[in-house]
Amino acid sequence: MTNGRHIVSAFDDDLITVQAKISEMGGLVEELLGEALEALKNRDAELAQAVITKDKRMDAMELGLEELSIQIIALRQPMAEDLRVLISAIKIASTLERIGDLAKNIARRAIYLSEAKPIKISQSIIHMGQVTLRQLSEILDAHAKRDADLAVDIWNRDVEIDEMYNAIFRELVTYMMEDSRMIGLGSQLLFVAKNLERIGDHTTHISEMIYYVVKGEPLGDERPKGEPIGLGVAPF
Amino acid sequence: MTNEVKISTKNVDVFYGDNHAIKDVSVDILKNTVTAFIGPSGCGKSTFLRCLNRMNDTIDSCKITGELLMDGEDIYAKSVDPVQLRAKVGMVFQKPNPFPKSIFDNVAYGPRIHGLVGNKTDLEEVVETSLRRAAIWNEVKDRLDAPGTSLSGGQQQRLCIARAIATAPEVLLMDEPASSLDPIATAQIEELIDELRNNYSVVIVTHSMQQAARVSQKTAFFHMGDMVEYGDTTAIFTNPVDQRTQDYITGRFG
Numbered sequence: 305m306t307n308g309r310h311i312v313s314a315f316d317d318d319l320i321t322v323q324a325k326i327s328e329m330g331g332l333v334e335e336l337l338g339e340a341l342e343a344l345k346n347r348d349a350e351l352a353q354a355v356i357t358k359d360k361r362m363d364a365m366e367l368g369l370e371e372l373s374i375q376i377i378a379l380r381q382p383m384a385e386d387l388r389v390l391i392s393a394i395k396i397a398s399t400l401e402r403i404g405d406l407a408k409n410i411a412r413r414a415i416y417l418s419e420a421k422p423i424k425i426s427q428s429i430i431h432m433g434q435v436t437l438r439q440l441s442e443i444l445d446a447h448a449k450r451d452a453d454l455a456v457d458i459w460n461r462d463v464e465i466d467e468m469y470n471a472i473f474r475e476l477v478t479y480m481m482e483d484s485r486m487i488g489l490g491s492q493l494l495f496v497a498k499n500l501e502r503i504g505d506h507t508t509h510i511s512e513m514i515y516y517v518v519k520g521e522p523l524g525d526e527r528p529k530g531e532p533i534g535l536g537v538a539p540f
Numbered sequence: 541m542t543n544e545v546k547i548s549t550k551n552v553d554v555f556y557g558d559n560h561a562i563k564d565v566s567v568d569i570l571k572n573t574v575t576a577f578i579g580p581s582g583c584g585k586s587t588f589l590r591c592l593n594r595m596n597d598t599i600d601s602c603k604i605t606g607e608l609l610m611d612g613e614d615i616y617a618k619s620v621d622p623v624q625l626r627a628k629v630g631m632v633f634q635k636p637n638p639f640p641k642s643i644f645d646n647v648a649y650g651p652r653i654h655g656l657v658g659n660k661t662d663l664e665e666v667v668e669t670s671l672r673r674a675a676i677w678n679e680v681k682d683r684l685d686a687p688g689t690s691l692s693g694g695q696q697q698r699l700c701i702a703r704a705i706a707t708a709p710e711v712l713l714m715d716e717p718a719s720s721l722d723p724i725a726t727a728q729i730e731e732l733i734d735e736l737r738n739n740y741s742v743v744i745v746t747h748s749m750q751q752a753a754r755v756s757q758k759t760a761f762f763h764m765g766d767m768v769e770y771g772d773t774t775a776i777f778t779n780p781v782d783q784r785t786q787d788y789i790t791g792r793f794g
Contacts (some may be wrong), residue, residue: 308787308792309791309792310790311791311792345740381749381750382790383749383753383777383789383790383791384777384779384780384785384786384789384790385777385786385790387777387778388778388779388789449739471737472692520778521779531715
């Protein structure tokens with residue numbers, strides 16, 4: 305749906321500011337996740353530490369966007385699509401902030417892992433990380449373009465990340481069963497993979513918000529999901 | 541809110557001379573429901589409202605075609621006395637217009653001319669009940685002999701509402717009833733509208749979208765004589781179907 309400009313042009317400026325702030329948060333969270341993965345891959349504790357520090361900015365940005373949205377709702381009484389944009393903005397900001405937290409958590413584990421000996425499975429996790437990062441970038445594009453079709457496509461596609469997680473889970477459990485000295489390292493990697501899987505879920509939540517803004521109705525809850533992990537693994 | 545139809549209109553067209561003011565409008569006014577008519581100035585919403593109790597009869601150049609039924613009876617049938625009709629379909633206007641009479645006589649006027657009450661005690665009771673329901677009794681009970689015009693704007697408007705409900709109408713039409721009132725008086729009128737819904741069908745024309753959203757269960761959007769969209773108020777204000785509705789309620793150029 306393409307919209308003309310508001311008669312009160314300051315209202316347009318407000319809504320543009322909201323969109324810009326989301327894009328800014330999106331840009332930062334992409335950077336956080338990208339650098340966390342980079343730190344993981346290159347065993348770079350210093351970069352990982354920088355990610356942890358930088359995440360604080362996400363919290364401040366979320367708060368700022370929330371305040372702005374509440375102000376606009378109070379002062380301009382938005383209706384219809386404008387109202388949907390603002391309600392979604394608050395939810396998307398909170399989702400991006402959580403993704404930032406998960407990226408930070410990956411960075412924390414990257415610091416630990418930078419001391420440990422590299423294992424083959426790390427490559428699968430890096431690959432999963434790249435797919436997740438791409439999905440995050442795409443959802444931010446879909447948001448900027450108000451592209452509901454792309455949003456739905458991503459929503460349907462997240463199951464691939466779930467499946468990668470399941471495969472990594474099985475592989476790590478096997479490693480840990482074979483060699484109990486691997487348990488510390490394996491658990492860290494398991495958490496990294498779990499964080500990535502959660503980030504994927506969060507991008508689907510953003511899909512739902514984009515769909516709601518554009519179509520005015522919820523996307524539904526029939527999203528394809530991977531089988532719950534743990535249940536498909538041999539007893540141990 | 542019920543789904544029972546109080547007034548049904550089908551394919552209504554209204555002309556003022558050559559001016560085609562209402563174009564093929566069909567909408568149902570439901571019982572115990574507040575229906576809001578919204579739309580830009582000159583869109584026809586007031587014209588349509590005035591068709592519902594034949595307020596346009598006095599305008600010679602006005603021609604109305606189509607079907608307007610209240611409880612299945614033709615509002616425009618020759619046998620219908622417009623004065624009797626207006627006792628059943630009351631109206632409150634934008635500007636409070638109390639008669640230059642006492643507060644008591646303002647409210648007593650309708651029941652008196654329609655011969656609705658037998659004696660003075662009954663009349664006093666009708667006046668008190670109407671003033672109470674219009675949420676103004678406590679403010680005027682000690683000065684019922686004072687002129688209606690001595691009240692403040694918000695009080696005058698509530699007095700006019702009391703006057704409108706004194707004849708026990710079945711439908712209440714309100715044309716911008718709160719546009720000249722302060723926010724407190726507006727809130728009192730809105731509270732009153734919500735309460736009136738228990739007994740009447742209320743139709744309100746308003747330029748305030750927030751007011752339409754607050755008081756109504758159904759909303760109809762008019763634009764250049766067309767009724768563009770009619771539906772549940774919650775749907776109209778969160779997810780309107782027509783682009784023109786969307787543009788209007790979000791304050792964009794249509």
